[in-house]
Amino acid sequence: MIRPLPQKPLTVRGKTLGGTKPLICIPLAKVIGVRPTRAVAQMAKMKAKKGEYPVK
Structure with a gap:
């Protein structure tokens, strides 16, 4: 079971997954x-x- 995503905005950084962005x-x-x-x-x-x- 996937946990629900948090409501607070998070800055996205680091490697992306897979071939997609x-x-x-x-x-x-x-x-x-x-x-x-x-x-x-x-x-x-x-x-x-x-x-x-x-998402920032």
Whole structure:
């Protein structure tokens, strides 16, 4: 089960995952406490697009 993403805005830095350029990266995933997988990255990307998840 993936933990819900935190509500506070996080600055994205560090390496991106996979070949895509997702909005979630390894240090960010560690902060959230989830594994930095493609699925998590895509979830964050979708939420960020909708504006549910603030990404700097």
